[in-house]
Amino acid sequence: MESLHRLLRFGACAGIAILAIGASLPSTMVGPGEWEVSKTVNGSDGEKVCLSDPALLTQWEHRSKQCERVILSSSPEHAEVHYTCNGGGFGTSRVDVLTPRSVKVDSQGISGGYPFAFVLHAHRIGPCQPR
DSSP: OHHHHHHHHHHHHHHHHHHHTTOOSOTTSOOSEEEEEESSTTOTTOEEEEESOGGGGGGGGGTTSOEEEEEEEEOSSEEEEEEEETTSOEEEEEEEEEETTEEEEEEEEEETTEEEEEEEEEEEEESOOOO
């Protein structure tokens, strides 16, 4: 396990160099607003959330934690992001832009000392609504 953690740290450091030269989330992805996020393709269990930064979709398992994200690779339609959170937990997510308002996020990592893996389907439904 320690070897894996060292490898992830090395990968994160290598990713910082990529981040420094301007890599970002996919440019075809729309920005902040109200998003419906689901773990099913048809959105049957969708959760509406207001996201000031859609990059939070990449760390959905740890969305309530302070995490540092490093973009490992990026193109207009795809991005791969590694993140590490204060207090433990980390993950890697691949974002695929299906349409400018719809993305698929394939995420895996460690949360609470246990592995997780899931696919999110998210689409922006408009500006954030007052609550």
